[in-house]
Amino acid sequence: MATKYFKKKATNLHTVAFYNLENLFDTIDDTKTLDDDFLPDAEKRWSIKRYEKKITKLGTAISNIGFACSGKAPVIVGVAEIENRKVLEDLVASKHLMNKHYGIVHYNSPDERGIDVGLLYQKEHFELLHSESITVLVYNDNGERDYTRDILWVTGRLHGEEIHILVNHWPSRRDGAASTADKRIVAAEKNREVIDRIREGDPEAKIIIMGDFNDDPSCESVKEHLVQEDLFNPMEQLLTKYSGSLNYRNQWNLFDQIIFTHNFHRYEKGKHSFSKAAIFDDDFLKIYKGRHKGRPFRTYSGKRYKGGYSDHFPVYLQLKLN
Structure with a gap:
């Protein structure tokens, strides 16, 4: 009886995830x-062997996100720090993902490092209706444009229900958190513009905003400029002194977040409702010994090859199909 109950429960829960893949570049x-x-x-000696090893590891990680509760790989996965569409094609063709039949949504961003965002979706569960790339215009102190990642806007039907997804990777903190804060506020406000556009067509639209915001849930860009009365951020409760999605100088951060409209709290037959949010930080994704024990097992530390997965843990929501 217990097994049957689990199988029935598994068919009703569906995972929506976001994962920063830490510089997933090809070797070309x-x-x-x-x-x-x-x-x-x-100097990093980024070989085909190392690339293929990372692809396999990331495929293993993605296939396991939310699996313990849902019994299946994520139906939707937003990703960041990818070089091009080809690396996503290699990823979905890897041995742990190849039978999941993931579709890909990707546009080249103007980011100066050549990294983009993208979306993977299981075709069995999600029907793609529309996608477009939204430019985020930010400028340096001298008035020159700082080329950053575009926002990826995807609309589709998840089990017949229309859902809008915005995938983000906001401007980094590399020149200091305070001095770059305004750029992330611009990115937050651009998301609000897209949300307004969606609402003009459908005031009751279900919207999911995900990404690496390079800010925590409590930061001004997220808490004041993105999350207003129409949105809910379940990640706000997940950041603690002992856990987050990345660790910098012995401090946990939760830059990786998934935020959604309040109508995901509503129970309607045949529609999706919010069940839980979590950081996927299973032990196999962590450094297992030494002074960095428990942190994400990354591919590189500076120029030193470590052979891990990513310097970020994935985050995810589970939606219940009622």
């Missing part, structure tokens, strides 16, 4: 992007 030189660190003859 692209003269239009700054990919020189990730070539076989570069």
Whole structure:
């Protein structure tokens, strides 16, 4: 009886995830992007063997996100830090994902490092209706444009229910959190513009905003400029002194977040409702010993090859199909 109950429960829960893949570059030189660190003859020695190992590891990680509760791989996965569509094609063709029949949504971003965002979706569960790339215009102190990642807007039907998804990777903190905060506020406000556009067509639209925001849930960009009365951020409760999605200088952060409209709290037959949110930080994704024990098992630490998955843990929601 217990087994039958689990199977029935598993069919009703569906995972929506986001994962920063930590510089998923191929080994081919692209003269239009700054990919020189990730070539076989570069100091990092980014070889085909290392690339294929990372692809396999990421496929293993993705296939397990939310599996313990849902009994299946995620139906939707937003991703960041990918070089191009080809790396996503290799990822969905890897041995742990190849039988999941993931579709891909990807556009080239103007980011100076050549990294983009993308979306994977299981075709069995999600029907793609529309996608477009939304430019985020930010500028440096001298008035020059700082080329950052576009927002990916995807609309589709999840088990027949129309859902809008915005995938983000906001401007980084590399020049300091305070000095770059305004750029992330601009990115938050651009999301609000897209949300308004969606609402003009459908005031009751179900919307999911996900990404690496390079800010925590409590930061101004997220808490004041993105999450207003119409949105709910379940990630706000997940960041603690002892856990997050990334660790920098012995401090946990939760830059990776998934936020959604309040109508996911509503129970309607044949529609999806929010069940839970979590950080996927199973032990196999962690450094298992030493002073960094428990942190994400990353591919590189500086120029030192570690052979891990990513410097971020994935985050996810589980939606119940009522």
